[in-house]
Amino acid sequence: MLKLTSSFAYRIATVIALLTSLLLIWMSLGVGIIGADGDPSNRMYFWVIAVGMIFAAVGRLRAGAMAPAMFAMAFVMAVIGVYAIAMGLGMPYSPPLEILGLTGFFVVAFGIAGWLFLRAAVGEAEPPV
DSSP states (O other): OOOOOHHHHHHHHHHHHHHHHHHHHHIIIIIOSSSSTTOGGGGGGHHHHHHHHHHHHHHTTOHHHHHHHHHHHHHHHHHHHHHHHHHTTTTTTSOHHHHHHHHHHHHHHHHHHHHHHHHHHHTSOOOOO
16 A cells, blocks of 8 residues: 655645645636636635635745645635625626536645645644744
8 A cells, every 4th residue: 555655745745735726727728617718706716716816826836834834725716606606707608517516626736735735734844943
């Protein structure tokens, strides 16, 4: 069985976070998660990326800071999905089930990255005061 060391967990979490973020950018710019291609509602997803970038900058990419960043990104993603469904955004091109499925995918992916960052943080040395 593969041992999940803190370094390995951090690397895998980073790959998942970056790939998920790039996929979110591509889908919101190119394909459109909400509505047809070019629907302005897709701009809301850049808040997810902004939250991650702010957390990463403030936490200086430490695993202990990146875990809350991923969970915050998952939360913002979920809020946007619920808002889009509640407001009927993207209809008729994006039915609620489609938005729910895509939102769920991204929430789970960011959640897995957050969990891996938590695992990496366990082995992370505390900075001196």
